Every structure is written in C-alpha cells, then in structure tokens.
Amino acid sequence: MSLQITLNLIIAFMWMFLTESYQFPSFLTGFIIGAFLLFLLRRFIPSRFYLYRVWKFVSLILLFIKELIKSNVSIVKLVYQPKRTYNPGIFALPIDLKTNWEIAILTSLISLTPGTLSVAISDDNSLVYIHAMDLQDDKKEIESIKDSFEKAIMEVTR
Amino acid sequence: METTIESIVQWIIILFLVFGTFFILSASIGILRFPDVYTRLHASTKAATLGISSTLIGAFLFLYIEHGIISGKLILGIIFIMLTAPISAHMLGRAAHHIGIKPWAKDDNSRDAFAEAKEKNNQK
Incomplete structure (x- = not known):
C-alpha cells in the first residue's frame, strides 16, 4: 500500500520535471499516468492495487x-x-x-x-x-x- | 437563459434548507414524544445529523453561487457532525444503561441482552 503510493508520487514528480511545468495540473496528470501504470503492472507489485x-x-x-x-x-x-x-x-x-x-x-x-x-x-x-x-x-x-x-x-x- | 439556471439553483438551495429545518423540527418533536432515553437518542442523533448537514450544504451552495466563496468551514462542520453525533449518542446510551434505566417496551417485558450479560458477569 505505502510502496504503491510512493511509486505513484515519484512518477508524478518525474512527470513534472519532464514537462518542466511546476504547477498543480501537471502534477495531477503525472499522478493519473502513474496510477494508470500501476494499474497495468498490478500483477508484479506486492499486495492489491491501492486505488481499489x-x-x-x-x-x-x-x-x-x-x-x-x-x-x-x-x-x-x-x-x-x-x-x-x-x-x-x-x-x-x-x-x-x-x-x-x-x-x-x-x-x-x-x-x-x-x-x-x-x-x-x-x-x-x-x-x-x-x-x-x-x-x-x-x-x-x-x-x-x-x-x-x-x-x-x-x-x-x- | 441565465435567469432560469439561477432560479433552478435557488430552488435547490431552498429545498436543502427546508428539508434541513424540517428534519431538525421533527427531531425536536421526537425528543418530546418518545417514551424513554434510548428512543429519544434515536431521534436526536439521526434526524439532527441529516438536518444540520443539509442546512450546511444549502449554506455552502448559497455562498458559492452568490458570492463565489468556497467555504471549507461548512464542509468541516458536516464531517465533524457526522463523526461526533454517533459517538456522543453511544456514550449517553451507555451512561444511561449503567445507572440502571430500563428500555421502554410496549408489553412491559423489555428484551435487554446487555442487562442479562451484566447479570451473568456479576454472578461469576
């Protein structure tokens, strides 16, 4: 659970740095992309998908x-x-x-x-x-x- | 066009406020009419919670539509009412049971599992 949340936050911050816009909307898009990635890779991550x-x-x-x-x-x-x-x-x-x-x-x-x-x-x-x-x-x-x-x-x- | 939307929103706000005050009124009438502590607690927790929440939602909508203020205090008020009302009802009911108030029953033989359990504990 906490591992998944940290992974999601790291992906969101990476998205912010990659797009070079440090505002809330870009953080939100990064967060959504991270959640989607975690959902795709849910079989390889310990414990259940946390958004469930x-x-x-x-x-x-x-x-x-x-x-x-x-x-x-x-x-x-x-x-x-x-x-x-x-x-x-x-x-x-x-x-x-x-x-x-x-x-x-x-x-x-x-x-x-x-x-x-x-x-x-x-x-x-x-x-x-x-x-x-x-x-x-x-x-x-x-x-x-x-x-x-x-x-x-x-x-x-x- | 804009006036119809405005009047619809105003009607929604009015409905929230009227329902809220109606539930609070029924809660207070229930406190007067019900026979004992426990049934009165039923009236005061349930109806008052929904009544206060819907008046606060009505106030929130009014402030947002008319003045453009998003009032966080009203939302916090709803959350804390929902958190505290059942807990205080639980404590009041427990205290009432501990000083020996029997629940009212229609046919005078009230079913009371808690009192039976307490008696069993005392016998041990």
Missing part, C-alpha cells in the same frame, strides 16, 4: 449516505405516528472486526442507520449491544448489519 481500496472507501461513504437518508425517513414516520406501534429492545451483535478503529466506524455507522443505536461494547470486543427501535427478529437484524456494513468495512481495511 480508495474506490471501496468511496462506495462505503455512498452506502452510508443512502442509509442515513432512509433512517431519517423512518424516524420521521415514527415521530408523526399517533400511536406507539413499535416495540424497542436491546440485542447483541457478534462481530468479526478486531482493531479499535474498525469497531469505532462500525458503531458510528450502526448509530446513523435505520432503527438501530449502539449502546455498549462488551469487554472482549466480541459483542456490540444495539438498541433497536422496532425489534421483531434478532437474527434478521444481525444478518442485515453483517451483510452490508461489516462486509464493506472489511473490504476497506483488509
């Missing part, structure tokens, strides 16, 4: 914005409902993520998505306790979170 990770990060952010808007619509619906038809409760979500910042991102995403709010994390970092606005079926909720967010975070970090 950047792309996954962007798609994670897009997923997050989509879920945020959905959650707002659902919470507004609940606010203006005349009767309380929902049934809240706390359930435990087993997680496979290990490092602290992965778990921090996951809990933030959980808090800002429809119907769920992270309340606590167990001492051995294996369970996240989640308060759900309308808890019908634990397994369904667990599966939906595991399928969408945990997968997306793992693709960025590993």
Whole structure:
C-alpha cells in the first residue's frame, strides 16, 4: 500500500520535471499516468492495487449516505405516528472486526442507520449491544448489519 | 437563459434548507414524544445529523453561487457532525444503561441482552 503510493508520487514528480511545468495540473496528470501504470503492472507489485481500496472507501461513504437518508425517513414516520406501534429492545451483535478503529466506524455507522443505536461494547470486543427501535427478529437484524456494513468495512481495511 | 439556471439553483438551495429545518423540527418533536432515553437518542442523533448537514450544504451552495466563496468551514462542520453525533449518542446510551434505566417496551417485558450479560458477569 505505502510502496504503491510512493511509486505513484515519484512518477508524478518525474512527470513534472519532464514537462518542466511546476504547477498543480501537471502534477495531477503525472499522478493519473502513474496510477494508470500501476494499474497495468498490478500483477508484479506486492499486495492489491491501492486505488481499489480508495474506490471501496468511496462506495462505503455512498452506502452510508443512502442509509442515513432512509433512517431519517423512518424516524420521521415514527415521530408523526399517533400511536406507539413499535416495540424497542436491546440485542447483541457478534462481530468479526478486531482493531479499535474498525469497531469505532462500525458503531458510528450502526448509530446513523435505520432503527438501530449502539449502546455498549462488551469487554472482549466480541459483542456490540444495539438498541433497536422496532425489534421483531434478532437474527434478521444481525444478518442485515453483517451483510452490508461489516462486509464493506472489511473490504476497506483488509 | 441565465435567469432560469439561477432560479433552478435557488430552488435547490431552498429545498436543502427546508428539508434541513424540517428534519431538525421533527427531531425536536421526537425528543418530546418518545417514551424513554434510548428512543429519544434515536431521534436526536439521526434526524439532527441529516438536518444540520443539509442546512450546511444549502449554506455552502448559497455562498458559492452568490458570492463565489468556497467555504471549507461548512464542509468541516458536516464531517465533524457526522463523526461526533454517533459517538456522543453511544456514550449517553451507555451512561444511561449503567445507572440502571430500563428500555421502554410496549408489553412491559423489555428484551435487554446487555442487562442479562451484566447479570451473568456479576454472578461469576
């Protein structure tokens, strides 16, 4: 990852010196050419092409914005409902993520998505306790979170 | 020609601001209407985050179109709201659970996995 970024920067600076224009546009063209070269030679470079990770990060952010808007619509619906038809409760979500910042991102995403709010994390970092606005079926909720967010975070970090 | 584009942009800005204020209003009504701490946290984190972000985006567009200013502070504001709101909600919920507030439930037997886990730990 860091090797690829340094290679890309070196190619960009070389492009600047070769064209003899020391401004941002020429740096940008050099950077794009470097990324393209790295993409062509990706089989000979250790570890995965790093812009793939950047792309996954962007798609994670897009997923997050989509879920945020959905959650707002659902919470507004609940606010203006005349009767309380929902049934809240706390359930435990087993997680496979290990490092602290992965778990921090996951809990933030959980808090800002429809119907769920992270309340606590167990001492051995294996369970996240989640308060759900309308808890019908634990397994369904667990599966939906595991399928969408945990997968997306793992693709960025590993 | 130019006036139609200007009015379209103005309408987009108006829509952003109206949606933002609507979500903030619903968040505050939700804080009043929901039954307990946890459900109120739901209302205050989610709706307020999107509400504040969309008002800030509206302000950003207005400054850029009308005055040609690219205001970095507004973008930073959005990023930090998104970073801090879920964390503060997490801390508030945890603190509320630690002082023993039970989650509200419709049929009075609330499912609470966290309280069960704590009880198990105490018995050991």
